Amino acid sequence: MNQPTVSPPKAPVAPIQWMRNNLFNTWYNSLLTLAVGYLLVTSAAPLLNWVFLDATFSGESPSDCVGEGACWLFINQRLNFFIYGFYPEDQQWRINLMFGLLALSFIPQFIEGFPARRWLGIFGMTGLPILGYILIPGGSFGLESVPSHRWGGLMLTLILAYVGIFAALPIGILLALGRRSHMPVIRGFCVVFIEVWRAVPLITVLFMASVMLPLFLPEGMNFEKLLRALIGITLWQSAYMAEVVRGGLQAIPRGQYEAASALGLGYWKKMGLIILPQALKLVIPGIVNTFIALFKDTTLVLIIGLFDVLGAVQSTVTDPAWQNVAIEGYVFVAFCFWVFCFGMSRYSQNLERKLDTGHRT
Amino acid sequence: MTDQTPTNTARSTLSSAKADTTIIHVEGVHKWYGGFHVLKDINLDVAHGERIVICGPSGSGKSTFIRCINRLEEHQQGRIVVDGAELTDDIRQIDNVRREVGMVFQHFNLFPHLTVLENCCLAPIWVRKIPRKEAEATAMEYLERVKIPDQAKKYPGQLSGGQQQRVAIARSLCMKPKIMLFDEPTSALDPEMIKEVLDVMVELAESGMTMLCVTHEMGFAKTVADRVIFMDGGEIIESAPPEQFFTNPQEERTQTFLKQILHH
Numbered sequence: 001m002n003q004p005t006v007s008p009p010k011a012p013v014a015p016i017q018w019m020r021n022n023l024f025n026t027w028y029n030s031l032l033t034l035a036v037g038y039l040l041v042t043s044a045a046p047l048l049n050w051v052f053l054d055a056t057f058s059g060e061s062p063s064d065c066v067g068e069g070a071c072w073l074f075i076n077q078r079l080n081f082f083i084y085g086f087y088p089e090d091q092q093w094r095i096n097l098m099f100g101l102l103a104l105s106f107i108p109q110f111i112e113g114f115p116a117r118r119w120l121g122i123f124g125m126t127g128l129p130i131l132g133y134i135l136i137p138g139g140s141f142g143l144e145s146v147p148s149h150r151w152g153g154l155m156l157t158l159i160l161a162y163v164g165i166f167a168a169l170p171i172g173i174l175l176a177l178g179r180r181s182h183m184p185v186i187r188g189f190c191v192v193f194i195e196v197w198r199a200v201p202l203i204t205v206l207f208m209a210s211v212m213l214p215l216f217l218p219e220g221m222n223f224e225k226l227l228r229a230l231i232g233i234t235l236w237q238s239a240y241m242a243e244v245v246r247g248g249l250q251a252i253p254r255g256q257y258e259a260a261s262a263l264g265l266g267y268w269k270k271m272g273l274i275i276l277p278q279a280l281k282l283v284i285p286g287i288v289n290t291f292i293a294l295f296k297d298t299t300l301v302l303i304i305g306l307f308d309v310l311g312a313v314q315s316t317v318t319d320p321a322w323q324n325v326a327i328e329g330y331v332f333v334a335f336c337f338w339v340f341c342f343g344m345s346r347y348s349q350n351l352e353r354k355l356d357t358g359h360r361t
Numbered sequence: 362m363t364d365q366t367p368t369n370t371a372r373s374t375l376s377s378a379k380a381d382t383t384i385i386h387v388e389g390v391h392k393w394y395g396g397f398h399v400l401k402d403i404n405l406d407v408a409h410g411e412r413i414v415i416c417g418p419s420g421s422g423k424s425t426f427i428r429c430i431n432r433l434e435e436h437q438q439g440r441i442v443v444d445g446a447e448l449t450d451d452i453r454q455i456d457n458v459r460r461e462v463g464m465v466f467q468h469f470n471l472f473p474h475l476t477v478l479e480n481c482c483l484a485p486i487w488v489r490k491i492p493r494k495e496a497e498a499t500a501m502e503y504l505e506r507v508k509i510p511d512q513a514k515k516y517p518g519q520l521s522g523g524q525q526q527r528v529a530i531a532r533s534l535c536m537k538p539k540i541m542l543f544d545e546p547t548s549a550l551d552p553e554m555i556k557e558v559l560d561v562m563v564e565l566a567e568s569g570m571t572m573l574c575v576t577h578e579m580g581f582a583k584t585v586a587d588r589v590i591f592m593d594g595g596e597i598i599e600s601a602p603p604e605q606f607f608t609n610p611q612e613e614r615t616q617t618f619l620k621q622i623l624h625h
Contacts, residue, residue: 253470255466255468255470256470256472258433258466258470259464259466259470259471259472259529260472261431261433261459262431262433262459262462262463262464262466262533263459263483263484263488263532263533263536264456264457264459264460264484264488264536265483265484265487265488266452266456269487269488273483273487274472274483277474278472278473278474281474355474357473357474357516357517357518
């Protein structure tokens with residue numbers, strides 16, 4: 001009886017052993033492994049060839065694209081248009097500055113221990129939009145005015161998504177709180193607001209904002225199409241956000257509300273210090289999911305004549321000078337969206353880990 | 362039924378001075394949940410420094426009653442006056458009362474996203490507007506009093522139930538309340554942790570805090586209570602000093618209840 005009753009954990013197995021255990025342990029598993037392996041090899045090789053090996057990356061004109069592979073030269077040559085739209089080239093430093101500041105504000109959020117990371121994040125949500133409001137349209141501080149119909153490409157996509165995301169979150173939180181309020185007028189207003197905006201497709205909202213709204217506004221009060229689209233997107237998005245946040249509010253046990261009340265915290269302190277920090281943490285996946293959906297939905301502004309990155313690419317792939325570059329164009333667009341959406345997804349997981357205090361209420 | 366307890370001089374002085382030091386005055390309070398009558402004509406005066414234990418079978422309205430005292434529950438009829446302020450719909454009045462009345466819950470209700478120290482400092486900083494340094498010093502003092510200063514930097518989720526409840530007591534005490542309400546503070550604890558919480562409560566009682574405690578810990582009632590109140594069916598059935606309550610209960614329902622909880 002001197003033997004230990006529990007055997008020690010298994011030592012890590014060698015790759016060969018692992019494959020034998022997991023991939024070739026029975027005759028049908030071996031068969032499946034071979035079949036899947038064959039499919040992978042036959043599909044990956046052509047893809048690799050198309051993307052890298054046979055692709056044309058540099059050159060002067062469309063006629064340089066002679067290989068079998070992708071014509072990345074097309075992207076290369078039109079990159080300026082895809083990123084800046086019709087923004088005048090000598091003014092593009094303004095956009096580049098904004099891109100730089102955007103990266104500086106948010107990329108450090110992934111890096112543990114980056115100096116002043118929190119302040120950079122706060123700047124990204126407060127100072128950055130103000131600076132952008134001055135810098136991008138120009139017209140003040142001696143900056144040349146660039147009207148919004150000249151904006152386009154990735155920069156426009158980012159403006160739409162950024163404003164939609166950061167304006168909708170606070171409005172959404174207020175709506176969620178309002179919907180749970182005991183005051184009938186406030187609750188009624190919030191319910192109607194949420195249910196109306198959430199029940200309307202974004203396309204409709206954009207059409208209304210660009211075509212119908214001017215009809216209702218008094219003469220001379222007409223404001224820019226882009227601004228109208230931004231307001232439409234923000235209100236529409238805030239209705240979604242409100243419901244996500246409400247889900248979080250409902251998940252907080254009553255005891256938390258009671259403990260906060262019993263300590264004498266008033267409504268706003270109770271919500272701001274106790275309830276919302278917990279509720280928002282719970283719904284990070286839902287919030288980021290909504291952000292990602294919005295980021296991709298911004299492509300719909302194409303239908304009201306705004307050229308976001310998809311619109312910009314779409315308008316160039318039909319250029320007769322370039323033959324058959326549609327695939328390259330759309331792959332480029334997909335890649336742009338994927339980079340940002342994947343970034344948001346990673347950040348949300350990062351945040352969830354960081355905020356986990358080991359307590360499940 | 363008399364409140365005189367000749368065995369203890371401190372208690373008798375307390376009783377004689379009661380008339381002018383009433384800190385909680387409850388008069389003809391009724392409450393309904395829909396059609397269900399939970400509190401029926403509750404009358405109670407609590408003197409400054411008095412320690413009261415409320416017991417009774419589940420569903421008797423005892424928790425509801427003490428939750429009315431800081432208005433976590435609303436009463437529909439009657440008056441409740443706490444420290445000179447009557448509880449009405451006036452939110453400012455309610456917040457004033459809550460500032461002076463600490464409450465400890467059955468399920469602790471610590472804030473899981475804040476550390477133990479932050480849990481304790483939050484209300485003093487945001488409600489009493491005490492500078493952070495000072496609030497932290499006070500919090501550490503109380504955490505030492507409940508014997509867990511070494512856990513100050515941890516999150517509630519990392520503590521045992523008994524430790525969490527002691528933190529909850531410290532959190533309430535940091536507001537320097539005049540009255541402490543305990544709503545079954547040991548009912549959710551594992552048996553081996555009950556004692557550590559009761560020890561803290563006994564120490565608190567001995568320091569002269571006004572306490573209202575809903576509990577089934579009869580040992581605690583015998584040691585520290587000035588009065589034991591028995592509730593059943595939404596009414597106060599009997600109210601007596603512990604000696605009399607446990608040895609010579611007057612009402613039949615009290616006798617039945619005591620038999621049930623003391624002989625198992």
